Amino acid sequence: xxxxxxxxxxxxxxxxxxxxxxxxxxxxxxxxxxxxxxxxxxxxxxxxxxxxxxxxxxxxxxxxxxxxxxxxxxxxxxxxxxxxxxxxxxxxxxxxxxxxxxxxxxxxxxxxxxxxxxxxxxxxxxxxxxxxxxxxxxxxxxxxxxxxxxxxxxxxxxxxxxxxxxxxxxxxxxxxxxxxxxxxxxxxxxxxxxxxxxxxxxxxxxxxxxxxxxxxxxxxxxxxxxxxxxxxxxxxxxxxxxxxxxxxxxxxxxxxxxxxxxxxxxxxxxxxxxxxxxxxxxxxxxxxxxxxxxxxxxxxxxxxxxxxxxxxxxxxxxxxxxxxxxxxxxxxxxxxxxxxxxxxxxxxxxxxxxxxxxxxxxxxxxxxx
Amino acid sequence: xxxxxxxxxxxxxxxxxxxxxxxxxxxxxxxxxxxxxxxxxxxxxxxxxxxxxxxxxxxxxxxxxxxxxxxxxxxxxxxxxxxxxxxxxxxxxxxxxxxxxxxxxxxxxxxxxxxxxxxxxxxxxxxxxxxxxxxxxxxxxxxxxxxxxxxxxxxxxxxxxxxxxxxxxxxxxxxxxxxxxxxxxxxxxxxxxxxxxxxxxxxxxxxxxxxxxxxxxxxxxxxxxxxxxxxxxxxxxxxxxxxxxxxxxxxxxxxxxxxxxxxxxxxxxxxxxxxxxxxxxxxxxxxxxxxxxxxxxxxxxxxxxxxxxxxxxxxxxxxxxxxxxxxxxxxxxxxxxxxxxxxxxxxxxxxxxxxxxxxxxxxxxxxxx
Numbered sequence: 001x002x003x004x005x006x007x008x009x010x011x012x013x014x015x016x017x018x019x020x021x022x023x024x025x026x027x028x029x030x031x032x033x034x035x036x037x038x039x040x041x042x043x044x045x046x047x048x049x050x051x052x053x054x055x056x057x058x059x060x061x062x063x064x065x066x067x068x069x070x071x072x073x074x075x076x077x078x079x080x081x082x083x084x085x086x087x088x089x090x091x092x093x094x095x096x097x098x099x100x101x102x103x104x105x106x107x108x109x110x111x112x113x114x115x116x117x118x119x120x121x122x123x124x125x126x127x128x129x130x131x132x133x134x135x136x137x138x139x140x141x142x143x144x145x146x147x148x149x150x151x152x153x154x155x156x157x158x159x160x161x162x163x164x165x166x167x168x169x170x171x172x173x174x175x176x177x178x179x180x181x182x183x184x185x186x187x188x189x190x191x192x193x194x195x196x197x198x199x200x201x202x203x204x205x206x207x208x209x210x211x212x213x214x215x216x217x218x219x220x221x222x223x224x225x226x227x228x229x230x231x232x233x234x235x236x237x238x239x240x241x242x243x244x245x246x247x248x249x250x251x252x253x254x255x256x257x258x259x260x261x262x263x264x265x266x267x268x269x270x271x272x273x274x275x276x277x278x279x280x281x282x283x284x285x286x287x288x289x290x291x292x293x294x295x296x297x298x299x300x301x302x303x304x305x306x307x308x309x310x311x312x313x314x315x316x317x318x319x320x321x322x323x324x325x326x327x328x329x330x331x332x333x334x335x336x337x338x339x340x341x342x343x344x345x346x347x348x349x350x351x352x353x354x355x356x357x358x359x360x361x362x363x364x365x366x367x368x369x
Numbered sequence: 370x371x372x373x374x375x376x377x378x379x380x381x382x383x384x385x386x387x388x389x390x391x392x393x394x395x396x397x398x399x400x401x402x403x404x405x406x407x408x409x410x411x412x413x414x415x416x417x418x419x420x421x422x423x424x425x426x427x428x429x430x431x432x433x434x435x436x437x438x439x440x441x442x443x444x445x446x447x448x449x450x451x452x453x454x455x456x457x458x459x460x461x462x463x464x465x466x467x468x469x470x471x472x473x474x475x476x477x478x479x480x481x482x483x484x485x486x487x488x489x490x491x492x493x494x495x496x497x498x499x500x501x502x503x504x505x506x507x508x509x510x511x512x513x514x515x516x517x518x519x520x521x522x523x524x525x526x527x528x529x530x531x532x533x534x535x536x537x538x539x540x541x542x543x544x545x546x547x548x549x550x551x552x553x554x555x556x557x558x559x560x561x562x563x564x565x566x567x568x569x570x571x572x573x574x575x576x577x578x579x580x581x582x583x584x585x586x587x588x589x590x591x592x593x594x595x596x597x598x599x600x601x602x603x604x605x606x607x608x609x610x611x612x613x614x615x616x617x618x619x620x621x622x623x624x625x626x627x628x629x630x631x632x633x634x635x636x637x638x639x640x641x642x643x644x645x646x647x648x649x650x651x652x653x654x655x656x657x658x659x660x661x662x663x664x665x666x667x668x669x670x671x672x673x674x675x676x677x678x679x680x681x682x683x684x685x686x687x688x689x690x691x692x693x694x695x696x697x698x699x700x701x702x703x704x705x706x707x708x709x710x711x712x713x714x715x716x717x718x719x720x721x722x723x724x725x726x727x728x729x730x731x732x733x734x735x736x737x738x
Contacts, residue, residue, distance in 0.1 A: 037547050041581050044558060045551035100515060104508040129561040131647070131673060136561050139473040142511060143554050146469060146518060150546040153522045158534045165527045175406060177519040182407050182414035185512050189413060192498040192505050212410050278500070304500060 012356035015078065019068050020061060022084045023091070027056060030088060030155060047123070051116045051144045052151070056095040058111040062360065063090040063222040066244065069356045070226025073349035074236055082229045085159045086169070090222050092152035097180060099145035103138045104188060105277050112268065117141035159229065168228035168237075176221040183212030190280040195299045199288040206285035207249075214255075215248030219364075236348060243343040243357070250336035251364040253329055256281035258368070260317060261326070266368050272313030278304025282332070286325035287316075295323055337365045381725035384447065388437050389430060391453045392460070396425060399457060399524060416492070420485045420513045421520070425464040427480040431729065432459040432591040435613065438725045439595025442718035443605055451598045454528045455538070459591050461521035466549060468514035472507045473557060474646055481637065486510035528598065537597035537606075545590040552581030559649040564668045568657040575654035576618075583624075584617030588733075605717060612712040612726070619705035620733040622698055625650035627737070629686060630695070635737050641682030647673025651701065655694035656685075664692055706734045 031053050038045045064087030071083035101107070102115035109115060114122060121137025129136070156163055156173055163169050186209045195202075223244045224237050232240070258267055259274030260283060274281070284303065288296050298319055302312050320326045344357055400422050407414045433456030440452035470476070471484035478484060483491060490506025498505070525532055525542055532538050555578045564571075592613045593606050601609070627636055628643030629652060643650070653672065657665050667688055671681050689695045713726055 034547065037544060038551050041548055041551040042555055042577060045554050048551060048554045096515075100511050104511060106504075124561060130563040131561050133561075135475075136557060138507075139557050140554060142469050142473060142514075143550050143557075145511075146465075146514070147547065147550040149515060149518055150522070150543075150550070153519070154543045154546075157526060157539065160534055164533060165529055170526065174519075174523045177523075178403065178406050178516065179410055181512050181516040181519070182410040182417060185414050185417045185509060186411055188505060188508050188512075192493060192500050192502075194499040208411060 008351040008355035009359065011352045012359065015072075015352065016065060016068070016356060018079060019065070019084070019087075022079055023061065023064055023087050024057075026084050027088045027091065030151070031056070034151060047120075048140065048144050048147060051119055051141075052092075052095065052099075052148045054113065054119075055099065055111065055116060056092055056148070058113075059091065059094065061087075061091065062364065063094055063218065064088070065360055066219055066222040066357075067226035069353050069360070070223040070228075070232070070240060071230045072226075073240075073347075073353035073357075074227040074230035074232035076226070076230030080230075082159045082162055083226055085155055086163065086225060086229055089152050089156035089159070089173075090225070092148055092155060093177070096145045096148035096152055097184075099141055099148060101184070103141050103145075104184070105279075107277070109269075115141075116144050120144075162229045162231075169225055172221055172225045172228055176217050176225070179212045180217045183209055183214070187213050187280065191278050191304065195280075195284070195288055195303060196296055199296050202280075202285035202288045203282060206280060206282040209280070210249060210252050210256075210282055211245075214252040215245060217248075218251060219244040219248035239343060239347045239349075243340050243347060243361075246336035246343075247340035247361050247364060250333045250340060253282060253333045253336070254365055254367065256283045257326070257329060257333070260320065263368065272308060272310070272316075275303055275313055275316055276306055276308045283320060283325055283329045286328045287320050287323050290325055290328065291319060291323035295319055333365070340365075377720040377724035378728065380721045381728065384441075384721065385434060385437070385725060387448055388434070388453070388456075391448055392430065392433055392456050393426075395453050396457045396460065399520070400425070403520065416489075417509065417513050417516060420488055420509075421461075421464065421468075421517045423482065423488075424467065424480065424485060425461055425517070427482075428460065428463065430456075430460065431733065432463055432587065433457070434729055435588055435591040435726075436595035438722050438729070439592040439597075439601070439609060440599045441595075442609075442716075442722035442726075443596040443599035443601035445595070445599030449599075451528045451531055452595055454524055455532065455594055455598055458521050458525035458528070458542075459594070461517055461524060462546070465514045465517035465521055466553075468510055468517060470553070472510050472514075473553070474648075476646070478638075484510075485513050489513075531598045531600075538594055541590055541594045541597055545586050545594070548581045549586045552578055552583070556582050556649065560647050560673065564649075564653070564657055564672060565665055568665055571649075571654035571657045572651060575649060575651040578649070579618060579621050579625075579651055580614075583621040584614060586617075587620060588613040588617035608712060608716045608718075612709050612716060612730075615705035615712075616709035616730050616733060619702045619709060622651055622702045622705070623734055623736065625652045626695070626698060626702075629689065632737065641677060641679070641685075644672060644682055644685055645675055645677050652689060652694055652698045655697045656689050656692050659694055659697065660688060660692035664688055702734070709734075 034049055038049050067087050067090055068083050071080060076083055098110060099116045102110055103117050107115050108118050117137040120140035121133045124133035124136045190205060190209060220241055223240045227237050227240050259279065264271045284299060288299055302308055302316050340361055344354060344361065347354065403418055407418050436456050436459055437452050440449060445452055467479060468485045471479055472486050476484050477487050486506040489509035490502045493502035493505045559574060559578060589610055592609045596606055596609050628648065633640045653668060657668055667684065671677055671685050709730055713723060713730065716723065
């Protein structure tokens with residue numbers, strides 16, 4: 001539609017574009033300040049911050065945007081500084097999580113470039129440095145992630161009194177971090193415990209991991225955080241959760257399906273990479289629960305094998321389809337999506353906020369990459 | 370001396386013992402709260418917090434104690450809650466740094482027990498889990514360190530308005546974290562760049578690393594942080610730095626010497642472990658700078674070799690003595706120690722604080738383990 005005809009959708013898009021600009025400017029200014037701190041230590045320490053900057057300046061900004069509309073829906077001022085700063089804090093937290101996640105998952109790429117540990121191991125080999133370049137890469141990435149995590153919090157503290165100890169927003173921020181780390185631990189535990197461990201409970205465990213590792217912190221916590229910063233009522237925060245939690249679950253389930261069945265040309269990841277990494281998704285859990293002993297055996301022997309070839313990938317895919325696991329996952333996605341949009345329709349927010357959230361939700365659950 | 374005769378030393382010791390109790394109780398209460406959060410996620414996530422707790426409940430508490438006397442010296446109330454909480458935050462930060470440091474240094478032991486990554490890799494092999502147990506161990510330790518780092522900050526935010534954005538204490542806390550991470554990065558960079566890189570500048574680089582990675586955050590930042598929380602004047606904070614920075618440098622230099630020449634029965638570490646780990650200390654830097662090309666060659670071929678035998682260790686020790694590197698390091702320790710005690714004598718603080726700081730400083734620089 002032409003942008004000069006007023007509509008909630010058009011207003012939301014324009015405002016969101018302005019917020020993105022403010023977010024980017026605040027992030028850049030903050031990173032420049034940090035650069036000065038590192039320069040005082042030594043010019044040679046700058047690559048640590050460069051790695052953080054390169055990563056943090058990319059991404060879809062889903063968390064920051066949800067946080068912003070949570071703020072706006074609760075009556076926060078247009079482009080208010082607290083919502084800009086909490087958005088930067090959330091994006092930095094996400095970057096920190098990705099840096100460490102990529103070490104844990106041994107992922108070589110991220111946001112279209114090398115992952116941070118690969119960036120440092122490549123610098124090592126380019127310069128023909130000594131000792132183990134892979135270990136140097138993950139060591140430097142551990143430190144880059146730590147720096148990024150600290151900066152996330154430093155920025156959150158800069159939100160001010162609304163984010164101080166004991167405030168609703170601070171409680172959400174604290175809980176988010178602890179839950180994500182606990183969820184990630186459950187995720188790596190699930191991988192090593194193996195696919196044959198209590199397959200009948202695999203779906204329950206996988207859905208719990210998905211909830212804490214991904215869903216809550218991708219959608220629910222950002223939205224409620226923004227709301228809490230603007231002084232949202234408990235009732236409104238409940239509405240936010242009723243919308244955002246199923247949305248986050250649908251989002252991550254879609255991600256899991258794309259990781260196995262997605263088009264590599266669109267996802268940017270080689271087909272079957274999630275299977276080679278051994279990701280224990282809800283899709284895999286359904287395969288274990290519905291496919292019986294033969295499926296459990298096939299998953300146990302194929303999942304997590306770095307040398308899994310195209311035939312192996314194809315066999316696991318067929319198994320996921322034939323066992324009904326793919327269909328069960330799609331049903332789950334559909335149910336969550338329905339619940340999310342249903343809550344959004346009834347949520348007591350203004351039309352511009354609702355339009356913005358609808359657009360973000362739509363992009364989250366219908367994506368192909 | 371008998372404890373019933375009043376003296377600054379006796380008063381300091383009694384007060385410090387009470388502070389330790391408060392510190393321990395606050396830490397325990399906080400970890401219990403966190404346990405409840407993790408239990409909500411899943412009982413299976415508790416080992417992550419257990420690992421943090423086991424580590425955080427040990428240690429000499431040097432940082433917390435310096436922070437406390439910084440607070441007291443600036444007029445803070447006896448056993449004041451802000452100083453208790455900032456002490457807990459500092460100890461948690463130190464624990465987080467150790468967890469990640471031990472992954473980076475591949476250290477198997479810490480504070481008399483297994484390091485966190487070893488704890489998890491042992492759990493993996495005890496339970497005969499699948500996939501790579503070493504990778505599981507370091508992945509879980511990355512997450513445990515992240516959790517610990519987040520908890521450190523959560524506790525610091527709980528100090529309240531004195532630790533809010535823009536306050537002197539918050540600035541110190543923020544800078545401490547960034548500097549430590551930058552210093553650690555320089556440290557691993559120094560290792561991979563190798564001993565033959567600009568040996569004439571090795572001492573300058575090693576002293577810079579020591580300053581940022583260790584000295585500032587072991588002594589200067591804790592002391593000034595406590596002072597800033599109590600509203601210390603800039604003049605007093607300067608005195609704190611003039612005392613604590615050289616103290617921290619002497620402390621770390623002593624650590625470096627003990628790492629090579631210490632008695633394993635007292636240090637609890639096998640002789641030569643620092644050499645096998647390839648630590649690029651000021652002692653090593655002096656050896657490179659003073660020993661000439663033959664020393665550089667010997668260091669290059671021996672340092673960082675995991676299979677370095679007792680003869681190899683003995684050869685490097687002899688080289689450090691003969692090149693004058695050990696003597697130069699001892700001279701540096703002596704100079705720093707002198708500067709620290711000199712500043713302490715003139716520092717405008719009460720007698721109890723001065724006695725407490727003298728006792729802590731004495732323990733830090735004369736230790737044998």
